[in-house]
Amino acid sequence: MRGVQALAPASPLVLTAAAAAGALGVAAMFRGTKELKPTVQGxxxxxxxxxxxxxxxxxxxYRQPGWMPRGGHFETILAAWFRKKPHVLYDxxxxxxxxxxCVALDTEDLPAAQQLPQDAPVxxxxxxxxxxxxxxxxxxxxxxAREAGIRAVVFNSRGTSGSPVLTAQFYSASFTEDMRNVVAHVRNQYPxxxxxxxxxxxxxxxxxxxxxxxxxxTPISAAVALCNPFDLPLSDSNFQQGFNRIYDWNLARSLNRIYQNHHHLFEAEAANGEGRPYRPDVAIGAKTIREFDDAITRIAFGWPDVDAYYAGSSSSxxxxxxxxPLLVIQAADDPIAPKEAIPFEALQANPQCLLVVTPTGGHLGWSGGPDGVTGACSPGAPWTDAAVAExxxxARQLLAQPEFAAAAAARPAQPAPGEPAGVWTMEETTHQAP
Structure with a gap:
């Protein structure tokens, strides 16, 4: 297709393009930036x-600052530690x-002059x-999203971002059940x-x-996946290699911090002869994500072991x-969602999918772009933000055109918006993000 280049993990075309991009990057370094073009497949x-x-x-x-070393680790760590925050006020x-x-849904709290219309995209x-x-x-x-006229709703999973955990249900009955309920709830609010x-x-x-x-x-009309690990067994194996162990340890610590406030709930559940056989003594001291998943996550989801859970839950x-329509954006040097895990053939075979692979960006880094770096070493918004808003x-423009509107209308009719049984609002508050 015009403007779309097929991408294989190790094709001569890609290797040649990568070598040319590398040469351009060295030249651009002397001009203060490295210009590296994304590869697109669809x-x-x-x-x-x-x-x-x-x-x-x-x-x-993709314009990376000339002073920034190549390699996913640097961009990943720089963004995690030094990226500036807009300090959003949330409802x-x-x-x-x-x-x-329960889960926590956050939307931006805005003054009257900035309020979006009730029927704005969500x-x-x-x-x-x-x-x-x-x-x-x-x-x-x-x-x-707000600047593009789109209302963002942040879905904070159980226990994250201060979302309360009231029972030994750190996870729902399936990998996607909470997502299904949240989508139905949001659709009910914005029909x-x-x-x-x-x-x-x-x-x-x-x-x-x-x-x-x-x-x-699904009532969702279009979606974007970023830094998707895709193949969880491969990503788990990748975590156990070299410097990646630092990420594994750090993420396990984050899980521990969330879990420790609710440890007593899981102790009580494990002690109950009819409860789930959690292993809270292992979870509280887990040094890796795999240890925590084996002690808590796979048991919550009903998998016999952690390898079966990873294999069966991979989005590939x-x-x-x-x-x-699904846009997938990955970084070729992502140390946590490795390029080797990208299902290139499956994405190419599905006409709904479009894959963009940036030559660098790390994991959740993407410090290139017009405002990706503000100051000597202080990243601003990720490069992906402008691309995703665009x-x-x-998508909003195309779905209003007869050709694409007709295709969307041909999907099975959706039931009238309504809350799923057992889904209801427990509390509403306002808080300032740090």
């Missing part, structure tokens, strides 16, 4: 062609789930493992709005699994079943 559908014509950010050179809604658990955001609405990359996405979704890292994996399970039944399995703006 079928020549009318939607993909239109998206690429309306979204120049997806194919424009928070605690939503009860049918099994007794973007559901799914942060990564242990992430939430206070994270810098999430706050920037909320602001960019006349287009629904979009975007997820990062594990949030991207959960979102993609949901899209594969729901297929034509879901790509063939996705039935709505994508959803284009």
């Amino acid at each position: 079928q020549s559908t009318a939607w993909n062609s239109a998206i690429l014509s309306l979204c120049p950010a997806l194919t424009a050179p 928070r809604e605690i939503v009860h789930m049918p099994d007794g658990g 973007l559901i955001l799914l942060p990564g493992l242990t992430g939430g609405s206070e994270d810098s990359y999430v706050q920037h996405a909320v602001v960019h 006349h709005s287009l629904l979009f979704a975007a997820g990062w890292s594990l949030g991207a994996n959960i979102m993609t699994r949901y899209l594969g399970e729901e297929q034509d039944r 399995l879901s790509i063939p079943d996705v039935r709505i 994508y959803f703006t284009a």
Whole structure:
């Protein structure tokens, strides 16, 4: 297709392009930037062609500051530690789930002059493992969405971002059940709005699994997955190699911090002869994500062991079943969601999917772009923010055109908006993100 280049993990074309990009990057370093072009893969559908014509950010050179060393570790750590935050003020809604658990949904609290129309498109955001609405990359996405006329709703999973844990249900009965209930709840609140979704890292994996399970039944019209690990067994193996052990240890510490406030609930459940056989003594001191998942997560989901849980929960399995437009953005040097895990063939085979791979960016880093670095070493908004806002703006425009509106209308009729049984608002508050 015009403007779309097929990408294979080790094709001569890609290797040649990478070598040329590397040479250009060295030359650009002396001009203060490294210009490295993303690689794009997708079928020549009318939607993909239109998206690429309306979204120049997806194919424009990725401009990394010349002083920044190449390699995913540097960009990942720099963004995690030094990225500036917009300090968003949120309205928070605690939503009860049918099994007794609850999640927190955050929307930006705005003055009257900045309020969006009630029927403005709604973007559901799914942060990564242990992430939430206070994270810098999430706050920037909320602001960019609002500037594009889109209302962002941050889906904070159980226990994250201060979402309360009331029972030994740290997770729902399935990997995607909370997502399904949250989508239905948001649709009920905004019945006349287009629904979009975007997820990062594990949030991207959960979102993609949901899209594969729901297929034509989802009310979401378009979605974006960023830094998706895709193949959880491969990502688990990758965590155990070299410097990546630092990420594994750090994420396990974050899980511990969330879990320790609720440890007593899991102790009581494990001590109950009819309760789930959690291993709270292991979870409280877990040094790796795998240890924690084996002690808590896979038991909550009903998997016999952690390897079965990883294999069965990988979103690479879901790509063939996705039935709505899905933009996938990955970084070739991502140390946590490795390039080797990207299901290139499945993405190419599905006409709904479009894959963009930036040559660098790390994990949730992406410090290139017009405002990606502000000052000597202080990253601003991720490069992906402008690209994602551009994508959803284009999707909104295309879905209003007869050709694409007809295709959307051909999907199975959705039931009238209504709350699923057992889903209800428990509490509403306002809070300032740090």
